Amino acid sequence: MAELKLSETRDLTRIERIGAHSHIRGLGLDSTLTPRSVSEGLVGQLPARKAAGVILHMIRSGRIAGRGVLIAGQPGTGKTAIAMGLAKSLGDQTPFAMLSASEIFSFEISKTEALTQAFRKAIGVRIKEETEVIEGEVVEILIDRPGAAGAAAKTGKVTLKTTEMEACYDMGVKLIEAMGKEKVQSGDVIALDKTSGKITKLGRSFSRSRDYDAVGGNTKFVQCPDGELQKRKEVVHCVTLHEIDVINSRTQGFLALFTGDTGEIRSEVREQIDMKVAEWREEGKAEVVPGVLFIDEVHMLDVECFSFLNRALENEMAPILVVATNRGHTVIRGTNYKSPHGIPIDLLDRLLVIKTEPYSEDDIRKILDIRCQEEDVEMSEEAKVLLTKIGVETSLRYAIHLITSSSLACQKRKGKVVEMEDISRVYQLFLDVKRSTQYLMEYQSQYMFNEVPEDEGNEEASDMQS
Secondary structure, eight states: OOOOOOOOOOOOSOOOOOOTTTTOOSOOBOTTSOBOSEETTEESOHHHHHHHHHHHHHHHHTOOOSOEEEEEOOTTSSHHHHHHHHHHHHOTTSOEEEEEGGGGGTSSSOHHHHHHHHHHHTEEEEEEEEEEEEEEEEEEEEEEOOSSTTSOOOEEEEEEEOSSOEEEEEEOHHHHHHHHHHTOOTTEEEEEETTTOOEEEEEEEGGGTTSSSOOOTTOOEEOOOOSOSEEEEEEEEEEEHHHHHHHHHSTTTHHHHHHOOOOOOOHHHHHHHHHHHHHHHHHTSEEEEEOEEEEESGGGSBHHHHHHHHHHTTSTTOOEEEEEEOOOEEEOBTSSOEEETTOOHHHHTTEEEEEOOOOOHHHHHHHHHHHHHHTTOOBOHHHHHHHHHHHHHSOHHHHHHHHHHHHHHHHHTTOSSBOHHHHHHHHHHSOOHHHHHHHHHHTGGGSTTOOSOHHHHHHHHHHHHO
């Protein structure tokens, strides 16, 4: 009998890429905001993570706005990782907008408009409204289909019940189509929005759990609703001020949310929206949620942007501003003056500074273990020791880059576990910063447009070797 071959099927609807911070799940704090040594993808940096936990608690309280936080430290010390952990810990209900400072200068709109839009993206509005919902278990669905083409539209009836009552409702064409789209059948528990006609399938009733011998793993069983069939429920819609701005700034503005072509938004439109949101707040229909705006590489902003941030933080509807930089004492962009981190003193005085420190050898080993697990690379103990040593002597980022390349070298020799020879091979193929600089100094005379004097190059090369 010939062997039956099944074609391989791949799920193309879900594509996950492994990024630099895809392993981070949160800040790794316990209930008392005390950071764990290794938790939720973060390793070490305990004082910085505890300070970020305090900021997290302040944001969740929702009563503060216009505060600024600066995360400062050397390159490769986990500044962006802490910001990503903060975003993961906040969840989907709190707006979190993230951008790099250099993006401000690449937009087709002005710098202040780009910053204003970024601020508005980080301010959420929870709009509350009451709606009538019919919620119950489906007892029976009857649909009358016309016998001939061109006859009257099909109609139907649906019988719903709760633990206390049962009722029958007439269905029109749209409701019948919605029932068919959701694949509603007898025994399902559904919720029907009377205003919009939207049907939500809540699950399958426990009383019908024995109807079939086998059910799918996604089948959810729920209790039959109690009380009356028709109920009034409070529905909360979460949107950002920027989304409201875009929708009201032009006709069919909601399409611009998908294309990203928002353009300049007039200040009059924003003033009217702010007044309307203030009315909703007074009436109890809406609640303003100050979110987080994270600006990475903040030293790339110029003095005009810093002046705008100073003014924007004084607004009562401003979000929490979190910025990060790896610069020391450097020139403020757009001026000839030097300042700590390249940030003007008046803005720096508004910021709470969180410092990050270089990772220890033990921390680097733990981070490499996490990255090997994230990238699904099996590595021997000796190879991990060698990779940790490379990370200490060069940089953590360089050591992380060698994980995937060493895995490919292992596959080339048809091995399953990455060994020391694979690490050594890719270490020789790819140079780190120190070896690259040394090579450049040795052969600088052979490069085009070389402006470094030969004596100076020899001195720098000797310094790198020492």
